[in-house]
Amino acid sequence: MAVTFVGVRHHSPACARLVRRTIETLRPAYVLVEGPADYGDRLEELLLGHEPPIAIFSHHRDGPLVRTSWSPLCAHSPEWVALNAGRACGAELRFIDLPAWHPALADRRNRYADAEERYAAVTRRLCREFTVDDTDVLWDHLFEVPDDADLAERLDAYFDLVRGESAAGPDDAAREEYMARWIRAADAAAGGRPVVVVTGGFHTPALRALAAEPGDGRWPEVPAPPEGSVGGSFLVPFSFPRLDSFSGYQSGMPSxxxxxxxxxxxxxxxxxxxxxxxxxxxxxxxxxxxxxxxxxxxxxxxxxxxxxxxxxxxxxxxxxxxxxxxxxxxxxxxxxxxxxxxxxxxxxxxxxxxxxxxxGDRVGRLHPGTPAPPLVEQVIAELERLGLDGADPVTLRLTDGGDLERSRLLHRLRVLGVPGFGRESGPATGTEEVLEERWTLRPGEHRLPALIEAGAYGATPADAAMAALEERAAGALGDAAALAGVLFDAAFCGCGELADRIAGSIAAGIAASPDIGALGRVLDTMLALWRHDRVLGLAGGPLPAVVIERCVTRLLWLVEGLHGGPAPAEPARLSAMAAVRDALLHAAEGVGLDRAAAVAVAARVSADPQAPPDLRGAAFGLCWSLGRTADPARAMLGVASPRTLGDWLAGLFALAREQVLAAEETGGRSVLTVLDELIGGLTAEEFLVALPALRQAFGYFPPREREIIARRLLDLRGVRGSARSLLRTTADPVTVAEATLLEETVDRLLTEEGLMSG
Known part of the structure; x- marks a missing residue:
């Protein structure tokens, strides 16, 4: 076998020098390089005359799941040097590793990222032996700074030692078996001429052994992606900051x-x-x-x-x-x-x-003739057509058809992570009074790489943005806030008409969310869009309808299963219950909600002594607001404890404030009448316990309605006066209550000690 193996550390100048010297000396028939085999028939494209750093960007999409991978190459990468030196000496070039989409590489976002944990034990021992801090310092000490006199022998000894103490996992084993088939085939085809193999040093000892095994001498087939999935590879400009381990990339070499x-x-x-x-x-x-x-x-x-x-x-x-x-x-x-x-x-x-x-800040440049995914040309043409290819600030009125089209393109690029498009201000939904956006456009050298990478999601901005949103929705399972972000981005991207592609992921995510408050915020906003959206195309649409129905179902299920003793009322879950009420009042027929079933759930919660008091009050208020005959005075007597009364009222007022006020018009034994009697019967100490929750509860009434309540209380006492002045007390109610309690305590102690005068 006339095969020379050169084990390398990725991005190492010393290894690159060895590779170049080996190829120039041997002038091999074949140069085999660790790289994606599915890119093998396009190696001439890689050698067009680019200015590194560049990378082979591979993508694979299977349903909502998009996997991406990079194989970065800089001027001092051994793989880059091997390809250029091999071409210069007339060798045939081959990439021999599995494609990036293959399960053996599924967890690797970067093909050439070293996984030092595989041989951590031996490198730690070497670091102790040479008194250095880490693998990078050790590598420089052994290979980068010394001269190259016996570099090949030192590298072989190092990688033999590293691999000798590390067993390959199934992923590495699959890759090495595949690469060995290429090596055996090249050796057979070379007819005795040299073959040079350039791979990561961790693989080299295993490849030597595997390549020596018998084989049929045929070139391996390149595995095809699973049926129904799509994928591809394109060259992208890369940058030194992205290549640096100090920026988070697990690079072969830092700095x-x-x-x-x-x-x-x-x-x-x-x-x-x-x-x-x-x-x-x-x-x-x-x-x-x-x-x-x-x-x-x-x-x-x-x-x-x-x-x-x-x-x-x-x-x-x-x-x-x-x-x-x-x-x-x-x-x-x-x-x-x-x-x-x-x-x-x-x-x-x-x-x-x-x-x-x-x-460093070097950024690579591709040769002008380099193929790019269809999305790149589409975006460039759209930006030019819509006048968004400059660097001036842009103000868009969303009620204008042309500006709305511009806004949707900019939002699609924002969703795809393409830099240079910054939204400085604008509405959060389509229901605001002012529907105007301001954007800052900043063309730059990082835009092209991002566009090429975004091409993994689709050929047009709309398709690519929708695929990216599908991926986010699938990854946001159970996170209602993240799902809300997906929904709003879909609306601003103009993807509402593609609701069927995303509705399933959204529905699954909502069904798994445990966050009552977040679900309530999603429901509230989507209900507003479904009813009042003037711009984004969601009014009465299928996507908000699905969200509304699933949110209501999920919230009622969560609320019925929530148990716990007295606790402060939680405004977030009361707001969620109010959103459920509004959906049942205004959208039940349009989105397929079962009002009778919802009222039944609410009735069970309101009567459940194990449910939190605020939810019991909210559930009672939900039934009342939906028209179910109710006796709030009787229900309130069931939660009359100073520790629960205010929380129950907070839930009631959050859901049925209008019904409470309307009942006051009829006279009789209303909520305020019973409440006045209950509070009047409290001791000063009990009142001080109940006061914070009562204040929170009455905070649900706006000032005008508080004045109505104050007038009603004056009437109950037969007192004539200004209800408005009653609300303008300058004393802190808590301080007044504490003072009353103190006076009662002093009077009681004086009485007990016989010190009170008759």
């Missing part, structure tokens, strides 16, 4: 700008150049950095490199030297390069600038 300079100029010039970049960045931020500070930074960097046995400064030599020279105060947190992961919030600003300088 990509440092390694780019290391690849182009070597470690010494990389360190010198980035020292100047850090100083320039700090000076632009107003941080004083003197020439002496610059000299000190370089001196400390060189000193640390020599102390650590490096001929030239490594990445952490540079960072440690800079922080020693430029940060004068103590740092509370560990330095961010001492471990892998995103930069922590609140990092020292000088440290943050160092990390940003070594991360």
């Amino acid at each position: 990509p700008e440092y390694y780019h300079r290391l690849w182009e100029h070597g470690p010494q010039r990389a360190a010198d150049g980035l020292t100047e970049v850090v100083v320039e960045r700090l000076r632009r931020r107003g941080v004083t950095v003197s020439t002496a500070d610059l000299i000190a930074a370089r001196t400390l960097t060189e000193g640390l490199a020599r102390l650590r046995g490096h001929r030239h400064p490594a990445r952490t030599d540079l960072l440690d030297g800079l922080v020693s020279a430029l940060v004068t105060e103590d740092l509370e947190d560990p330095l961010p390069w001492s471990s892998r992961g995103p930069l922590r919030p609140g990092a020292h600003p000088v440290v943050a600038e160092m990390v940003a300088a070594l991360s």
Whole structure:
């Protein structure tokens, strides 16, 4: 077998140098690279002359589920170098890994993200042996800074050691078996000429063994996606910030700008150049950095490199030297390069600038002839047609047909996460008085990558936005607030006519939500849209009808199952009950609600002694507001405890305030009459217990109606006076009640001690 295996660490300049040297020396017949095999027949597209970093963006959609994956490539990626060096020497190029949609890669958003946890034990031991902080520092110490004299042997020893202590899981095993079939086929087709295989070093020991097994010598088939699903791959511009582990990407190498300079100029010039970049960045931020500070930074960097046995400064030599020279105060947190992961919030600003300088801000560019998904051309044409391709602020009146069309396009792009379209203000629903939006348009270099990636969802802005909303709805199971966001975005995107595609996910999400308050807010808003929407096309529509019906059903089920002792009334669940009332009053026939069944549920809750008092009152009020004959005075006597009375009244007033006031017009034994008697019979201590909840309950009446109640109370006492002045007392009622209780307590103690005079 004339196969040469080059195990690499993704995005490593040292590995890239080894790959280039190996291919130029061997001039192989085939160069096989770890990459998506379904992109193999389009490798010429990858070599059109792009400016990296770029990535192969793969997507797969199966129903509402959309999976996406990236295979990023920069100038110093071994895979990128292998493809270009192989092409230069006339080799045939192949990608040999499973497609991104395959179950073996289902949990990997990035093909080239190293999973160090697979070999954490051995790398921890090596870090202890070499007295370094983490895998990144260890890698630089072993491979990036030393010369390349015996690099291949050192890499083989390292990866053999790593793989020797790590068993491959079923996902890695499936990928390695598939790649080995490509290697055996290439070896057979090469007819004795060399074959070079470039894969992640973790796979290399296993591939050597698997490739030596007998095979039929036929090229493997590229697996097809499951029937009924759709997918594809496109090139996208990538960026160094997206590639950096300090930004959250589990990259093969952090600080990509440092390694780019290391690849182009070597470690010494990389360190010198980035020292100047850090100083320039700090000076632009107003941080004083003197020439002496610059000299000190370089001196400390060189000193640390020599102390650590490096001929030239490594990445952490540079960072440690800079922080020693430029940060004068103590740092509370560990330095961010001492471990892998995103930069922590609140990092020292000088440290943050160092990390940003070594991360870099390079953004790749695609060759003008690069194919793009249909969505890109559609969006560009639509923006131009609607006059939204500029950078000026835009004001849109949603009652104007042309402006409404512009608004829907902008909302679709917002839903798809395309940058450069910021909604500064606008209505939350279609029922507001002012239906005007203000948008800020900011074209930029990040728009194209986002559009290409959004192409995974569909070929047109409307289809893509709807698919993205379907995915959000499916992922928001049980989260009523998130489902509400999906609903409103669908309305503003003009996707109401596609309700059937999303109604199932919405209904399932509502059926799983345990949040009474959130469901009530969704119901209230969707009822308003169903009844009064003037712009978004939802009035009387099927989507809000489904939401209303499911919310009412779910809320009544939740309320009937809620039990608990006395507790403060919860305005959120009382608002939800009020929304149920409004839906039953105004939409029962239109959306298929069963009023009789709802009244039966409410009657059971109102009579349930285990139900919270506020819900018992609300349930009674729901029955009353829906026309069921009721005796509120009798019901109130059943919850007359000072600890429950106010909460029960809060529920009653939240649902049946109008009925309470109307009953006062008839005279007789009304709610206020019975309440006045009950309060009159309370001791000062009991009244103080009941007062907060009573105040909360009467807060459901607006000022004009409170004046009616005050006049009624004056009439009950036969007192003539101004009801309005009764409401304008300057004393705090709680203070008055506490003072009354204090007076009663003092009188009682004096009496008990025989100190009260006759």
